[in-house]
Amino acid sequence: MKRILLTAFAFAIGATAVMAQSDPIATRKATMKAVGGAFYGEMGKMNKGETPFDHAKVEADLKKIVESAKALPALYPDTAKTGGDTAALPKIWEAKADFEGRYAKLAKEADAALANITDEASFKANYVELNKNCSGCHELYRAKKS
Numbered sequence: 001m002k003r004i005l006l007t008a009f010a011f012a013i014g015a016t017a018v019m020a021q022s023d024p025i026a027t028r029k030a031t032m033k034a035v036g037g038a039f040y041g042e043m044g045k046m047n048k049g050e051t052p053f054d055h056a057k058v059e060a061d062l063k064k065i066v067e068s069a070k071a072l073p074a075l076y077p078d079t080a081k082t083g084g085d086t087a088a089l090p091k092i093w094e095a096k097a098d099f100e101g102r103y104a105k106l107a108k109e110a111d112a113a114l115a116n117i118t119d120e121a122s123f124k125a126n127y128v129e130l131n132k133n134c135s136g137c138h139e140l141y142r143a144k145k146s
């Protein structure tokens with residue numbers, strides 16, 4: 001049983017790596033979508049006061065965001081500038097250091113938020129600050145929806 005689980009796990013990891021290599025556009029879109037789910041989902045509702053503050057859920061979502069922000073820079077290779085219905089703007093490849101720095105900043109701040117959030121008030125304060133990373137980067141590097 002353990003062996004089967006391990007094999008399945010290894011396969012899942014392998015499949016993700018292969019997918020990232022063969023289709024970085026689909027992979028980065030799916031990864032950003034997951035970040036959106038983590039950020040705007042449960043945490044978004046908590047921020048609006050629609051659901052009560054839940055520390056465990058916040059931590060799980062923030063961890064997902066940290067991991068994704070670390071993986072994302074590699075999903076913008078020179079071979080994946082266009083196609084696949086991407087909203088990534090060409091400017092990304094003209095300002096790669098700034099672009100990647102923004103993912104690094106998101107990873108760092110989401111990681112810091114893990115330690116800084118202790119209650120609802122600190123959660124909301126951190127949420128607002130983290131949100132600036134998303135909107136700031138989208139403003140510059142993501143095509144507006146038509």
Ligand code: HEC
Pocket residue numbers: 025028029030032033035036037039040065085086087088089099100102103106130131133134135137138141142
């Ligand atoms: C360093 C820049 C950057 C940061 C930081 C960033 N994003 Fe993105 N995001 C992008 C780019 C570029 C795309 C378009 C990707 C594509 O279409 O290839 C995108 C796409 C998305 C999408 C649409 C995915 C889809 O295709 O369905 C969502 C949702 C999203 N981001 C949410 C977030 C959230 C939430 C945050 C903050 C927690 C965030 N992003 C931070 C650059 C960034």
